[in-house]
Amino acid sequence: MFSFSVLAIAFGVVFLAELPDKTALAGLMLGTRYRASYVFAGVAAAFAVHVALAIAAGSVLTLLPHRLVQAVVGVLFLAGAAMLLLKKNDEDEEVKPPADQSFWKVSGAGFMLILVAEFGDLTQIMTANLAARYDNPLSVGLGAVLALWAVAGIGILGGRTLMKYVPLRLITKVAAAVMAALAAFSLYEAIAG
Numbered sequence: 001m002f003s004f005s006v007l008a009i010a011f012g013v014v015f016l017a018e019l020p021d022k023t024a025l026a027g028l029m030l031g032t033r034y035r036a037s038y039v040f041a042g043v044a045a046a047f048a049v050h051v052a053l054a055i056a057a058g059s060v061l062t063l064l065p066h067r068l069v070q071a072v073v074g075v076l077f078l079a080g081a082a083m084l085l086l087k088k089n090d091e092d093e094e095v096k097p098p099a100d101q102s103f104w105k106v107s108g109a110g111f112m113l114i115l116v117a118e119f120g121d122l123t124q125i126m127t128a129n130l131a132a133r134y135d136n137p138l139s140v141g142l143g144a145v146l147a148l149w150a151v152a153g154i155g156i157l158g159g160r161t162l163m164k165y166v167p168l169r170l171i172t173k174v175a176a177a178v179m180a181a182l183a184a185f186s187l188y189e190a191i192a193g
Contacts, residue, residue, distance in 0.1 A: 003139045010130050010143025011150075013178055018123045018151040020172045027155030030113070034106045036156050040149075041103070042110025043156070047148040049115065054124045055141045058131025067190050073129045074186030081179035083122055085172065114152075123148065126179070133186060 030039045061069050118124060127144040131137050 001136065001138075003134070003136055006130075006134045006136045006139035007143035007146075009134075010127070010140045011147045013126055013130065013147075013182065014123050014144045015147035015150060016174055016178055017126055018148055019154070021121070021123070021151075027110075027152050030106075030110055031156035034101055038101075038103050038106035039110045039156050040152060042107030042112075043114050043152045044149050045107070046111045046114035046118070047152065048145055050118055050121075050124050051127055051141050051145045051148065054127035054144070055131045055137045058128035058133075058140070059135075059137055061128070061132035062135045069132050070186045070190035073133045074183045074190060076125060076129050077179045077183035077186060081176040081183060085176045133182075 027039065027043055061072070064072075123144070127140065130140045130144070134140055
């Protein structure tokens with residue numbers, strides 16, 4: 001059953017968590033050297049794979065007792081908020097783009113970069129948590145993949161411009177606050193439930 005509110009929550013949480021991440025910067029670097037549509041195609045495909053894996057993991061969690069799942073999800077959201085607040089800035093990471101500028105080479109480079117760099121990343125863990133929390137894989141998956149694609153598009157098409165107007169620290173703090181609120185709500189449900 002599709003839920004627009006669950007989609008919106010997943011989109012907001014994943015978007016805010018991914019925006020200050022290295023993905024936007026990697027996309028920006030590739031996007032300035034190569035055709036943006038080629039880069040986006042590879043990046044978007046890799047994010048779809050990551051979301052599918054996260055949804056599968058979150059769906060397995062729903063088989064456990066509800067109170068236990070809420071407690072685990074709450075602790076993981078809290079850990080995610082802490083990770084956001086404590087992580088180092090990844091701006092110095094360098095991405096080596098392909099020498100050949102064909103669609104398959106450029107999109108393949110974008111796909112591999114995201115597939116490797118984002119495996120087990122905070123947003124993948126948050127997507128699994130949301131899938132477990134709401135037991136609505138379609139809405140969570142669609143919200144998460146749209147958020148990741150939006151961040152990739154922003155990064156590829158002009159992340160530096162956004163960062164001139166919105167400080168990265170503010171984005172990180174807002175994302176951490178949203179995750180902390182979700183953690184508190186999940187833990188409350190685990191205890192009161």
